[in-house]
Amino acid sequence: MADTLTVSEITKLIKKDLEENFSSLSIVGELSNFKAHSSGHWYFTLKDSDAQISCTMWRGVNNYVFFSPHDGMKVIIIGRITVYPPRGNYQIEVRAMQPAGVGELQLAFEQLKEKLQREGLFNTENKKEIPELPMKIGIVTSIGGAALRDMISVAERRFPLVEISIASCAVQGIGAAKSVADAIHQLNKQNDVEVIIVARGGGSLEDLWAFNEEIVAYAIHKSKIPVVTGIGHEVDFTIADFVADYRAATPTAAMEILTPEKVEIENLIRDLDDDITEKMYNIFSDIKEQIYSALRSYGFRTPVDMLKLYNQKVDSAVYRLNQMIEKYLSNQKNETTLLTTKLSAYDVQKTLAKGFVLVKQEDKFVTRAKKFQIAQPHTLIFYDNKIQINKNYEEKK
């Protein structure tokens, strides 16, 4: 025969057994007898057709529940069993609660959306600007997810100069929301991250739920670094999308808007390269012309040594420039040169089309008023045609 125990002793054993074995539970059920006590604690019963269990949710913990629980609502709770010896009963101490079922989720979504809208979290004037060419991108997502792999391969293909910092988090289940928020905070502590992508691959409304929670919305709102979301598929809209500074339809779309195509950047650099070469040519011919015109006008009055100095300057400049341009051109492919000519011709045509006119005299463009010799023949080049003006001829007439 077993030893005789006191009530206290057996209760103590039961308490130990239950609390040890049911320390981490996830339970789905229907809410009933829901009471929010004035102390801030919540008391309710969770039931299904055949059983019920008492629950408590303490003030401070229930702050994180963003929807309004009510009787009849289906919920999932996370908690542990506790035994209360004075009454000899057991209950669940609830640590987290989320709506279960699509209807409940939809309702909670609408409630939170309305609340955050009132608080101004979706206002466009609060949205931060997305940097144009970010060199360091932070990513908040699950380390093992397909979304991350996709984003990395997009970055690799488009703009491998970018650096990626991953703050891994859970993207699904109760607790995922806090994990996402923590990851956003964590990236905000890195001083060189220029933009953050919050991403998750496609899934059901339940799968994407973490991104519909208040804690994530506030984390995005408070982020000093601009946030781009790429959550689920094109049709999925989450609360996080509404708060984000920019919403991309998918994780890959998010990475695409933040990284230029490599070819685009290369073209930009080549265009700049061509542009400065063309400008250098123009500067050179400008200066040459200035000096020639100086020689023409004041030739007899300019002391000979001044002239020599000028000539020497011109010679050495011409020499250096020619050398440099030779060097530059030989380094470039032929196609690039062709492209330059085409592009610059196109630019001139564009300018002319706007109504500008080019003046040509003695086979040279007149770029400054002081160089224009009104009495000499000149040509006006319009977009559609050239007009030759021959002063001498008119005077004779």
Place this chain on the structure above:
Amino acid sequence: MKKKNSQSTFKNDLKRLEEISTLLDDSELDLEESISLYEEGIQLSKKCLEALSTAELKVNELKAKIDLNNDEDSLN
């Protein structure tokens, strides 16, 4: 080390190249200045193109804070 430098200065180099293009429009510039700007620009464009063609994506993971609750809370 060299790679790291080129990565972090790429954006600055590109900005400087754009700036040089604007500076070369300045008619007050003398020839010597123009030439040295031009030389700098050509160097920069070469450097940028090279950085692009040799770049390899850098990916790192931040160490997560130890938070036991997160694991416990997961529904999966």
